[in-house]
Amino acid sequence: MFVEERHQLIISILEKEGKIKVKDLSSRFRLTEDAIRKDLALLEKKKLLKRVYGGAVKIRDDFSFLALEDRKKILPKEKQKVAKKAFDKIKENSVIFLDISTINIEVAKMIIEAKLKILVITNMIEIFLQFLEKDTDIEFIFIGGKLDKKNKEGFVGSYSIEQIKNFQYDLAFLGATGINEEENIIFTYFLEDAICKKEIIRNSKEKYILIESKKLNIDGRVKFATFDEIDGIITEK
Incomplete structure (x- = not known):
């Protein structure tokens, strides 16, 4: 050879x-x-x-932050596959937290389409708009707080955390900018978002990271969890 x-x-x-x-x-x-x-x-x-x-x-690649509209266009089919796997885990009469994530936008659409009898809680503006624009009887709570002025995707900070603490979630789906399997680290990009994610994990019975598989080779800026703190990672594969 x-x-x-x-x-x-x-x-x-x-x-x-x-x-x-x-x-x-x-x-x-x-x-x-x-x-x-x-x-x-x-x-x-x-x-x-x-x-x-x-x-x-x-x-490993370094994560490059893109605007929400640009991220939504990346690997749309893969995002749909991940969202469907996550959606299949949802049970009627449960309390669900949808974290700031482009995949969670797709999960929200599936929930609305299926007219599930659940309580949905989120701090992401785009998900809020999905529920606002559709005629649905699904129970919905929006977490307010400090608006991230740079990308305006959702609310984070101490006031958001105080609201997150008020609930016990049966299931939480969280986004991530990257995962390092070798070092057991799950990343996000902004510190305040990381703090919110930590609180969501702390108050959830089951918690899953939703990502496209390519992010298994991408590093982010801020660590917010390790594998033993979550129940699983859902990818299109």
Whole structure:
């Protein structure tokens, strides 16, 4: 096997598994571990992976903040798939929190269409508008507070947190800007949003992160949860 072929296979394995070990590659390609380390060093120079102790991991992307209207246009089919999986977890007569998330906009649309007998609570303006514009008998509460002046997507801050604390949620769906599986970190972009998310998690019986799978390779600015604090991560895959 040519060196370039081996390098392509290494990258292919890394894409599928997220991380690779020198020992496993050595066995697979029947090469010494030193030879594999040289391969990984070359691939790291080409910025195709990042070496770590005992192997390598994918190079992670940094989250770039986009306006709401722009984010809604990204991977719409994937967002729909995630929203449907989340929607299927909702039971009648339950209390649901929909966090600031473009996927939760799709969840809200499905709830309205199905005319579920539930109480929906949110701090996201776009979700509020969905319920305001539709003729529905679904019980709905909007959390107010400090408007994020930069992107104007929803209400955050201490007053919002005080309102969030007033309820016990059966189910909460939260957005995230990225997830680092290796380091057990779930990210958002703004500090005040992170504090609100923490309070939502604290007051929810079940809580799920809704993301497109590409965000499993993206880092954000602010950590708001670890895996042991949530019940699951829902992606289109």
